[in-house]
Amino acid sequence: xxxxxxVMITGGARRIGAELVRHLHRHEMRVILHYRNSESxxxxxxxxxxxxxxxxxxxxxxxxxxxxxxxxxxxxxxxxFERLDALVNNASTFFPTAIENINEAxxxxxxxxxxxxxxxxxxxxxxxxESTRGCVVNIVDIHAGRPLKGYPLYSISKAGLAxxxxxxxxxxxxxxxxxxxAPGAIMWPEAEHYEAMHEEIIxxxxxxxxxxxCDIADAxxxxxxxxxxxxxxxxxxxxxxxxSN
Numbered sequence: 001x002x003x004x005x006x007v008m009i010t011g012g013a014r015r016i017g018a019e020l021v022r023h024l025h026r027h028e029m030r031v032i033l034h035y036r037n038s039e040s041x042x043x044x045x046x047x048x049x050x051x052x053x054x055x056x057x058x059x060x061x062x063x064x065x066x067x068x069x070x071x072x073x074x075x076x077x078x079x080x081f082e083r084l085d086a087l088v089n090n091a092s093t094f095f096p097t098a099i100e101n102i103n104e105a106x107x108x109x110x111x112x113x114x115x116x117x118x119x120x121x122x123x124x125x126x127x128x129x130e131s132t133r134g135c136v137v138n139i140v141d142i143h144a145g146r147p148l149k150g151y152p153l154y155s156i157s158k159a160g161l162a163x164x165x166x167x168x169x170x171x172x173x174x175x176x177x178x179x180x181x182a183p184g185a186i187m188w189p190e191a192e193h194y195e196a197m198h199e200e201i202i203x204x205x206x207x208x209x210x211x212x213x214c215d216i217a218d219a220x221x222x223x224x225x226x227x228x229x230x231x232x233x234x235x236x237x238x239x240x241x242x243x244s245n
Contacts, residue, residue, distance in 0.1 A: 003032070004029055004030055004087075004176040005013060005028075005029045005085040005086065005224065005225070006010055006027050006029065006031075006080075006081045006083050006084050006085050006173060007024050007029050007030070007031055007032070007084075007085060007086040007224065007239030008031075008032040008034060008060070008077050008084060008086070008087050008088065008089060008125075009021055009024070009031060009033060009034060009088040010034045010064065010087075010088065010089055010090050010091035010117075010121065010240060011034065011035065011036070011090045011092065012033040012034055012035060012042070012045075012090065013035040013038035013039075013041040013042035013045060014038055014041050014218055015067075015213065016090060016139070016186065016213045017091070017212030018045055018091045018219075019212075019214060019216070019217050020088060020216065020217050021033050021045060021049070021057070022045075022049070022215075022217075022219060023214060023217030023218070023220070023236065024047050024077045024217065024220065024224070025052075025053070025056060025057065026059070027028055027221055027225070028083065029085075029128070029224075030056050030057070030058075030081055030143045031049070031057045031058075032057075032058050032059075032060050032080055032084075033036050033045065033046055033058070033059055033060065033066075033080075034058055034060045034061075034062060034076045034091070035059070035060075035061055035238070036061070036062065036063055036064070038089070039061065041082040042059055042061075043059065043150075044058070046059050050102055056080070056121050057191050057200075058061065058080040059229070060073065060076060060077050060080075062119070064091055064113060064117035064132065065108075065109075065112045065113060065116070065117060067116065067117070067120050069202060070117070070120045070121055070123075070124050071124045071220060073124070074124035074128070074168065075124075075220045076124055083128070083131070083151070084128040084129060084132065084134060085129070085132045085133055085134040085135070085136075085241060086123060086129075086134055086135050086137065086224045087122065087125045087137070087217075088127070088134070088136075088137045088138075088139070088220060089117075089118040089121060089122075089136065089137070089138045089139060089161075091113060091117065092113060092114055092139065093109055093110050093112075093113040093154075094151075094154055095109075095110075095154070096150045096151050096154075097110070097150075097151065097152055097153040097154070098150065099152065102152070104154060106153055110153045110154055110155065110156075110157045110189075111156070111157045111160070113157075114154070114157035114158060114160075114161055115157045115158075115160040115164065116150070118138055118164060119160060119164055121170050122136055122164075122168055122178070126172065126175065126176065129172075129175075129176045130175045130176060133175055133176070134177075135176060135178065135179070135185065135223065135224055135231075136165075136168065136172075136176065136178040137178070137179055137180070137181060137223050137224065138161055138164065138165045138178070138180040138181075138234075139163075139180070139181055139183065139216070140161050140162050140165065140180040140181065140182040140183075140234050141154075141158040141161075141182055142182045142183070142184050142236055142238045142241055142242055143156075143158055143240070144158040144159040144161065144162040144182060144234070145159070145162070145182075145243070160201075161180070162180060162234050163183070164176075165178055165179065165180040165232070165234055166207045166232045166234075169231040169232030170232065173231060175232040177223075177227070177228075177230065178231055178232065179223045179225055179230060179231060179232070179234070179235070180233070180234035181216055181219045181232050181234070181235050182213070182216075182221070182234050182235065182236045182237065182238065182239055183216055183237065183238065184205060184211060184236065184237065184238025184239055184241040184242075185199070185201045185202050185205060185210045185211060185238070185241065186210065186212065186213060186215065186227070186237070192205070201241065204218060204241060204244045205238065205239040205240055205241040205244075206224060206239060206240025206241070206243050206244070207239035207240055208239075209239065210239075210240070211239055213238060216237055219237050220236055222228060223235070
C-alpha cells in the first residue's frame, strides 16, 4: 500500500468529514485526518481504521484560522507519508447572522474558516500536489449560488469558496486539478431549531428525500480518482434542490 494515494481531509473527525475519511480509506487511500477540537472522535476513528490497515490514518491537530501556521501544518501533513495526492477542504462553520447582528467577529469566524483557511491550505499544498499531479476538492454548498435567508455571511463565505475553486483551477493548471462539491440537504446541524428549515428544503428537492454523507464521499472519490479531465467544476449533490425556486 506504499504507493496508494494520500489524502488530507480537514474537519475529518465527525459528520460528513468522518464519512469522507471512512469512504476514501475503504477505497485503499491513506488518510491524514485533520481536526481542531474533536480529539476523542478523531482518535477513535483513526484507531478503528488503523486496526483494519496498519498505519493508514494519521492525525493532524490544528486551528485553521491561525493562518501563519498553515505552511508548517501542511509540512507536518506531508511528513507522515512523504506524499500528498489530494486535499479535501471540508472543515466549515455554520450559524445564522441576522443583519443587525453582523459584526467583525462573526465575519472572521465564517469567512475565516470557510474561505480564508481553504485558500491558505491550497497555497501551502501546491508544491506537494504538483509532485503527484494531485487535486483539491472543496466542500462548498448549494447556498453559494442561492443565499439561505438568515445566513448572509455563511452564504457569502461559501460563494467565495466556489469562486476560489474556479480561480485556483485556472491558476494551478495544468499540474493540479481543483473542483468542488455543493451538498444540499445532507446531515444538517443537530439542533431542534433547524428542523423546520430542513423539512422545507427537502419538500422543494426533486427527489423528496435527504441525501447521505456517502453521497458526498462518492462524489469526492470520483473527483480524486476518476475525474482526470475535470477541473474548475462545482458539482451539486443536492437531490435536485437547485432545480426549484
